[in-house]
Amino acid sequence: AVVSTQSTGEGDVILSDIGEGVPFRAGTFDGVVSISVLQWLCNADKVSHNPFKRLRKFFTMLYSSMRQGGRAVFQLYPESPKQMELITEQATRCGFTGGVVVDYPNSTKAKKIFLCLFAGVPVLGAQLPRALGTEGEDTVQYSNERQTGKKRKRGEISKKEWIQNKKQRRRVQGKEVTMDSKYTGRKRKPKF
Numbered sequence: 001a002v003v004s005t006q007s008t009g010e011g012d013v014i015l016s017d018i019g020e021g022v023p024f025r026a027g028t029f030d031g032v033v034s035i036s037v038l039q040w041l042c043n044a045d046k047v048s049h050n051p052f053k054r055l056r057k058f059f060t061m062l063y064s065s066m067r068q069g070g071r072a073v074f075q076l077y078p079e080s081p082k083q084m085e086l087i088t089e090q091a092t093r094c095g096f097t098g099g100v101v102v103d104y105p106n107s108t109k110a111k112k113i114f115l116c117l118f119a120g121v122p123v124l125g126a127q128l129p130r131a132l133g134t135e136g137e138d139t140v141q142y143s144n145e146r147q148t149g150k151k152r153k154r155g156e157i158s159k160k161e162w163i164q165n166k167k168q169r170r171r172v173q174g175k176e177v178t179m180d181s182k183y184t185g186r187k188r189k190p191k192f
Helices: 038-042 051-065 081-093 159-172
Strands: 029-035 066-076 096-103 112-119
Touching: 038 051, 038 066, 038 081, 051 066, 051 081, 081 096, 081 112
Parallel strands: 029 066
Antiparallel strands: 066 112, 096 112
16 A cells, blocks of 8 residues: 655655555544555465455454544455455455445446445445436336438538548548549449
8 A cells, every 4th residue: 555645745655565454543544545456455466365364454454544434435346246245245344334336337448336435333414425327227218219220310411521521620630531532422333
């Protein structure tokens, strides 16, 4: 774990293995943020590394270094639901409350998983944040109209004008574009 402030300010830098715990006094932190770190405690890089013990040690030390009601948010990429269950179970055994929030759950690229924890009993009114990309999931949208193979319309611009505008945009970007001719934008005849 590395703790620091911005390069313009003052701060201390600590380099240590978070699987061996975090070396801070009790009640030091009001909040903790971690990005793509927690899932690495589940890997056994050495013979002496036991994921259960490493997670337990980390969450025990973190719980003691946070004030009561403090928040911790971990953004992580678990390899499987079993790994996520292991991490969540170890956190709750150490006294944390909270849960998992998944942003954009139906997307493969934008999907983000957050473990949002409260140290002890959460402060009044504290609750898990709402996930992004989940608006309108209570109902299924449907339409009686049948979709045809027609492409979307480009407004009132003709195909030739649209192609010439696109070529002009690419020229402005400094890209190589073929010259316009009398055949630009014409429909090709079938080969047979």
